Amino acid sequence: MYSITSESAAHPDIVxxxxxxxxxxxELYPAESNHLLDLTQLSTDSLIMMVIRDRQLNAVGCGAIVLNGDGTGEMKRVYIDPTHRGQQLGEKLLAALEDEALSRGCHTLRLETGIKQHAAVRLYENHGYGLREAFAPYVADPLSLFMEKALVADVRLAVL
Incomplete structure (x- = not known):
């Protein structure tokens, strides 16, 4: 059994x-194609950080959403420990992150992932994310894929 809860980005398990x-x-990408954001530098108002723990309370996965304040957010730092993959933890984590983002007024999620991360791309596609062009602060990169998902059917409803 696993649990998914909110956590500080500075918690040693998350780090x-x-x-x-x-x-x-x-190992997969050169430094210029790695967009490694230090989540500990963000305010808690603009960050959703979640951790997956096993029965022994060991942290086995994490993921974050950076809220941009305009109804959009960016999925960041999604990771499941290799020894715990294949148990649909990524799907459960994405659902929990999306639910929390929606409850905090986020109507659209975007993400950047690498072309060599086939399982991650498949996870996002299966969870409703579609390909899109690069979005700020990114520029087109042949090693990156950019994806997006609307969390509400009509974005206008999210701002009413």
Whole structure:
């Protein structure tokens, strides 16, 4: 059994998971194609940070959304420890992050991921994210894919 809860980006368990993610991505991509945002530098008002814990309360996954204040957010730092993959934890984490984003007024989520992360791309596609052009602060990169998902059917309803 696993639990998904909100957590501080500075929590040592989160820092450890993100370090593992950074090491993994550094093996796949050159530095200029790694967009490694330090989430500990963001205010809690603009950040949703969640952790997945197993029965022994070990942190086995994490993910974040950076809220932009305009109804959009960016999915960041989604990672599941390799020994816990294949259990639909990514799907559950995305659902929890999206629910929290929606409750905080976010109507559209965007993300950047690498072309070599096939499982991540499949996860996002299966969860309703579609390809789009690069969005600020990114520029087009042949090693990056940019994706987006509307969390509400009609964005106008989200701002009423």
């Amino acid at each position: 450890s998971l993100i370090a593992a993610l950074d090491a993994y991505q550094s």
